Every structure is written in C-alpha cells, then in structure tokens.
Amino acid sequence: MSERTAAERREELVSLYHQVGACRKCPLGSLRTNPVFGMGNADADLMFVGEAPGAEEDRQALPFVGRAGKLLDELLGEIGMERRRDAWVCNVLKCRPPGNRDPQPDEIESCRPYLERQIQLIEPRVICTLGNFATKLLTGSPTGITRVRGRPQEREVAGVSVLLYPLFHPAAALRTPAVLQQLRDDFSGIPELLEQERAAAQPPELAAAAAAAALPAEPPQLDLLG
Numbered sequence: 001m002s003e004r005t006a007a008e009r010r011e012e013l014v015s016l017y018h019q020v021g022a023c024r025k026c027p028l029g030s031l032r033t034n035p036v037f038g039m040g041n042a043d044a045d046l047m048f049v050g051e052a053p054g055a056e057e058d059r060q061a062l063p064f065v066g067r068a069g070k071l072l073d074e075l076l077g078e079i080g081m082e083r084r085r086d087a088w089v090c091n092v093l094k095c096r097p098p099g100n101r102d103p104q105p106d107e108i109e110s111c112r113p114y115l116e117r118q119i120q121l122i123e124p125r126v127i128c129t130l131g132n133f134a135t136k137l138l139t140g141s142p143t144g145i146t147r148v149r150g151r152p153q154e155r156e157v158a159g160v161s162v163l164l165y166p167l168f169h170p171a172a173a174l175r176t177p178a179v180l181q182q183l184r185d186d187f188s189g190i191p192e193l194l195e196q197e198r199a200a201a202q203p204p205e206l207a208a209a210a211a212a213a214a215l216p217a218e219p220p221q222l223d224l225l226g
C-alpha cells in the first residue's frame, strides 16, 4: 500500500477526474457528450474494468448505467455487495466510441494512463476485467476471455500488485443465457478472492494470530478404524 493517506489519494483522483474532463488526446474526446471517469468507493479493494461507455453512460456521465449495469448490480447484490460501497467501476476508455464500435488500439493507448493512474490511486486488491478489451489490456496477453474467464492471475499493473480476475462482460451475458450462468458462477468466487488477498496483505504476526484463532482447540481425530 502507498504511504499516501486516503484523503490525499482522493484529492489526486479528483484532479485526475478534471484531467479526463479536459482530455482531447484522441478523437473520441470531441465526439462524446460527457466523459465517463468511473464511480464507486475510492478506497475499495475491488475494481471492475469494462470496455467503454455506451449511449446511456455517455448521457449520464456514469459507467454501467444501462441494462448491463443493472445486471452488474444484481450480481453484486447476490454476493452481498453494492457498487457504491464495495467497488470502483470504470472502463478502459473514458469516452464513448461512436455507434458503440470497438475501441481502437490508438484510443486504448491514449487512454491507458488514466486507467493506470486510477489503479495506482485506488490500490484495489482484486480487479475484475469485464470482457476481452479490459482483460487483454491488463493481463498483457492476447488470450481471449473465453479461455481465461474465472481464473485469477497475480499481476503487477502500473506498479501495483493485484489479482486480476477476468470475467465475461455483462452485456455478453445479457445476450446468451449460458454466458450469464458462467458469469454468475464466477461472481460467486469474488468474496473468497477478496478475503484471500486481504489475508495475504496482513503483516505476518497478524496473519499468524488470525490463523491460530481459526485453529480448533484440539486437532480433529481421524476415524481410520471405521
């Protein structure tokens, strides 16, 4: 974790928000209605990174506010979480590509520093990459989402050690019931991954005390004789 306080990190995040608001580094900056910076808890251990804003996101300046966003909230609710309280939600691109076309490589490269700075400031322990674009960008691998979904990967992203957890994009789950079931199954693994990462980040003496507290008073007896 960085030496900066939560207040300092939030202040830098606000400054980054204003930089994105003024950004014209790629042509999308002139085409958008609003930039979509991200939303949620700036101190969250969990981050979701999608692809790019859609029409509704562009209108409201908020990520995941359409049908896919509703599904994201529903899946979070099923694991006892709420996006504003428990997660930071953003996209690879901060501006909407016209007609919801795929992000172009030069757009991703131009926008990437904003995402990387968000990761440095929020310092999540687990990042769920939603769909192919976020997954390929943050894993640094061309392997598609179908092959890597649901498999956590330890990675260093922008100098921050995180557990990447690739997931299908909720928009794909809305189109295909089988994908929705797989996404739901993968979501159910999020709480355990968070616990695991929080435990691993504890100082060794605290981790040892927590492990000792979790041990039963007496070792369980193995019933070998039937």
Ligand code: SF4
Binding pocket: 020, 023, 024, 025, 026, 027, 028, 029, 030, 035, 093, 094, 095, 107, 110, 111
């Ligand atoms: S998509 Fe990113 S790089 Fe392009 S104008 Fe928007 S904020 Fe800037």
